[in-house]
Amino acid sequence: MKFQVNNNDVYASTGGRPFDKDKPLIIFVHGSGLTHMTWVLQTRYFAFHGYSVLALDMPGHGLSGGESLKSIEDMADWVSDVIDTVGYKEASLVGHSQGCLVTVECTARNPDKIKTLSLMGGAGAIPMNPELLSLAENNDPKAVELMMDWAHGPAGHFGGHPVPGLYHINTGSMLAKTRTIKNTLGVDFRACDNYKNGFEAAKQIKIPTLSILATDDKMCPVKEGKKLANLIEGSQIDIIDNCGHMMLLEEADRVLNVLKKFITTNYPAN
Amino acid sequence: MSDKKGMDPKTYKFDTLSLHAGYQPHKNAGSRQVPIYQTTSYLFDDVDHAAALFNLERGGHIYSRISNPTVAVLEERVASLEGGTAALATSSGMSAIFLAVMTLCEAGDHLVVSSQLYGGTVNLFRLTLPKFGIKTTFVKPRDTEGFKKAIQKNTKGIFGELVGNPGNEIMNMPEIAKIAHDAGIPLMVDATYQTPYLCKPIEHGADIVIHSLTKWMAGHGSSMAGIIVEGGKFDWMQNDKFPTMTQPYEGYHGLSFAEEFGPTAFTMKARAEGMRDFGPCLSPQNAWNVLQGIETLSVRMKKHCENAEKMVEYLLGHESVAWVSHPSVPDHPDHDLASKLLPNGKGSMIAFGIKGGKAAGEAFINNVKLASHLANVGDTRTLVIHPASATHSQMDEATLKFAGLSHDMIRLSVGIEDIDDIKNDFENGFRAARKPRLVSNQ
Numbered sequence: 001m002k003f004q005v006n007n008n009d010v011y012a013s014t015g016g017r018p019f020d021k022d023k024p025l026i027i028f029v030h031g032s033g034l035t036h037m038t039w040v041l042q043t044r045y046f047a048f049h050g051y052s053v054l055a056l057d058m059p060g061h062g063l064s065g066g067e068s069l070k071s072i073e074d075m076a077d078w079v080s081d082v083i084d085t086v087g088y089k090e091a092s093l094v095g096h097s098q099g100c101l102v103t104v105e106c107t108a109r110n111p112d113k114i115k116t117l118s119l120m121g122g123a124g125a126i127p128m129n130p131e132l133l134s135l136a137e138n139n140d141p142k143a144v145e146l147m148m149d150w151a152h153g154p155a156g157h158f159g160g161h162p163v164p165g166l167y168h169i170n171t172g173s174m175l176a177k178t179r180t181i182k183n184t185l186g187v188d189f190r191a192c193d194n195y196k197n198g199f200e201a202a203k204q205i206k207i208p209t210l211s212i213l214a215t216d217d218k219m220c221p222v223k224e225g226k227k228l229a230n231l232i233e234g235s236q237i238d239i240i241d242n243c244g245h246m247m248l249l250e251e252a253d254r255v256l257n258v259l260k261k262f263i264t265t266n267y268p269a270n
Numbered sequence: 271m272s273d274k275k276g277m278d279p280k281t282y283k284f285d286t287l288s289l290h291a292g293y294q295p296h297k298n299a300g301s302r303q304v305p306i307y308q309t310t311s312y313l314f315d316d317v318d319h320a321a322a323l324f325n326l327e328r329g330g331h332i333y334s335r336i337s338n339p340t341v342a343v344l345e346e347r348v349a350s351l352e353g354g355t356a357a358l359a360t361s362s363g364m365s366a367i368f369l370a371v372m373t374l375c376e377a378g379d380h381l382v383v384s385s386q387l388y389g390g391t392v393n394l395f396r397l398t399l400p401k402f403g404i405k406t407t408f409v410k411p412r413d414t415e416g417f418k419k420a421i422q423k424n425t426k427g428i429f430g431e432l433v434g435n436p437g438n439e440i441m442n443m444p445e446i447a448k449i450a451h452d453a454g455i456p457l458m459v460d461a462t463y464q465t466p467y468l469c470k471p472i473e474h475g476a477d478i479v480i481h482s483l484t485k486w487m488a489g490h491g492s493s494m495a496g497i498i499v500e501g502g503k504f505d506w507m508q509n510d511k512f513p514t515m516t517q518p519y520e521g522y523h524g525l526s527f528a529e530e531f532g533p534t535a536f537t538m539k540a541r542a543e544g545m546r547d548f549g550p551c552l553s554p555q556n557a558w559n560v561l562q563g564i565e566t567l568s569v570r571m572k573k574h575c576e577n578a579e580k581m582v583e584y585l586l587g588h589e590s591v592a593w594v595s596h597p598s599v600p601d602h603p604d605h606d607l608a609s610k611l612l613p614n615g616k617g618s619m620i621a622f623g624i625k626g627g628k629a630a631g632e633a634f635i636n637n638v639k640l641a642s643h644l645a646n647v648g649d650t651r652t653l654v655i656h657p658a659s660a661t662h663s664q665m666d667e668a669t670l671k672f673a674g675l676s677h678d679m680i681r682l683s684v685g686i687e688d689i690d691d692i693k694n695d696f697e698n699g700f701r702a703a704r705k706p707r708l709v710s711n712q
Contacts, residue, residue, distance in 0.1 A: 017523075063529075132277075142278075146277065155294065158293065160294045160297060163538075165349065165541065167346050167350050167356060171355040
């Protein structure tokens with residue numbers, strides 16, 4: 001569906017169901033340079049099982065208007081604005097990669113508004129390789145190729161997509177090239193590189209939190225994910241073997257099962 | 271900066287993908303070779319799991335008409351080789367074309383199609399699709415401007431064979447892709463003759479690539495198979511031409527394929543709707559057979575092209591040959607375009623005219639022994655046919671002429687045998703062709 005935040009159009013997938021304000025809200029926040037489509041193997045399930053779902057296209061990404069936001073803090077405030085705009089007082093947040101930085105910061109800033117937090121491939125800080133950052137800011141498609149290489153584990157490189165016939169790396173590349181690379185990936189990478197508040201924000205979080213990490217994640221390695229998770233009181237950790245940073249697609253079923261158990265327990269549907 | 275050591279992507283390259291893409295042994299009992307899942311249906315964990323699979327909430331297999339684990343390996347492998355986001359394998363190349371058209375079009379729609387096509391494909395567009403309310407305007411493949419002029423308000427796509435069958439005319443794919451995209455419609459290319467080893471049409475602007483896998487991709491001439499590969503770049507939501515891609519679909523609880531699946535939307539629709547409702551699924555055994563061929567694709571294609579160029583040279587210098595058409599020939603009208611689009615080789619299909627016309631052609635066909643006379647191309651073995659009396663025989667005289675066919679034309683699919691043996695065999699054929707009345711037709 002489309003709505004407006006700060007006078008800019010926002011697109012969010014509702015998981016194939018009409019948006020229903022009587023159902024609890026789950027918001028999905030994508031990673032650097034990507035779009036709502038990364039969540040398709042999680043969002044549809046929740047949308048058909050008692051939740052209202054918004055898989056956002058961040059400003060300037062996918063089908064959303066406006067320009068990409070330049071800091072993680074601005075993105076966090078924007079997600080909070082989305083919750084207000086769609087008429088909710090609370091929501092459950094799910095983030096992937098950069099989306100973890102955004103949702104951690106958003107949760108720390110809005111302790112009463114966010115009810116559960118689910119982090120996939122998260123870390124307290126995501127310093128960027130300077131060369132990768134430069135490639136992205138200079139609109140070089142090689143930035144996408146490198147990101148797809150590093151972001152995928154065995155399923156991405158060899159294959160075995162959970163949806164028959166889909167090929168991970170090429171699909172991911174297309175998602176990252178939906179808009180101009182320097183305006184999406186370039187801005188996002190710089191925002192990640194600049195963000196320093198992740199660990200402090202994590203210490204303030206007191207809500208049920210889940211971290212899903214993957215053994216073959218080169219972008220946010222398990223030890224970095226654990227470092228973040230250990231700062232969040234009572235957080236749960238689930239580690240997926242033989243899987244890369246794109247666990248939400250590479251091991252979509254496993255991720256959905258873990259996420260389903262966590263959210264339905266801690267933020268049950270009506 | 272981008273050339274610094276260590277900053278190049280380490281994603282697998284073509285020859286590696288040909289052997290490995292789409293498959294992980296540790297998820298299949300450690301079996302190094304892809305197993306043949308000779309199965310029809312797959313257990314659900316519970317009622318909730320079943321509902322989620324049927325509703326595309328989860329990925330997975332339900333029933334082998336829709337998807338099958340062995341077939342899925344083939345689909346991923348070809349998608350990876352083509353640079354595509356997704357692929358859907360079908361029971362034949364023709365069913366792949368039909369399914370692609372039915373995924374794209376509705377009754378009342380129109381397509382612009384290259385006139386130089388396999389005879390069966392011509393008949394599909396000319397005679398069969400009108401029964402479904404889908405009309406076609408044919409345009410000569412070299413008439414790039416003609417494609418633009420033929421586009422109507424209800425045109426939903428452009429289709430053509432990259433190198434025309436059997437005359438070897440080449441579509442100017444980058445320019446025709448631009449024409450299609452300027453009109454807000456996709457370009458569909460049948461690249462059976464090239465395989466992704468010779469050309470990846472997606473890199474040149476094609477949105478949907480179709481193969482008869484029966485041919486060079488498999489190579490062994492044992493199995494029928496086809497595939498649709500999606501490029502993932504086409505924006506279905508840019509206009510209102512494709513409501514079945516962009517609007518809520520009643521058949522899947524209001525699903526919008528474009529919104530939910532973006533760069534894989536076409537494949538998802540072709541599978542969810544097309545395979546469900548038409549059912550031209552590929553058998554697991556045939557998928558496995560094709561996979562065996564793809565493992566050696568680059569090795570075979572090199573040899574095919576090497577032999578083809580030697581045969582072109584041989585035919586050009588032969589007294590019994592009136593003309594030779596192959597993109598490697600410098601005076602071929604599309605030689606420069608071929609050099610741009612087919613840098614790894616110009617393919618192994620040769621058309622040539624035999625002196626003495628139809629009778630000589632028939633005598634030639636009846637007297638070659640090593641070359642097989644049959645209605646196929648892209649086998650590892652050398653194949654010959656006289657199109658006017660076989661593959662294109664259902665066309666009337668005017669259609670034959672429009673398709674660029676002549677009665678003296680021999681279509682040659684050069685195999686990977688020893689080149690001297692192929693030439694010696696042809697000598698026997700030519701000898702008989704020069705004295706057609708003295709040689710038995712048996």
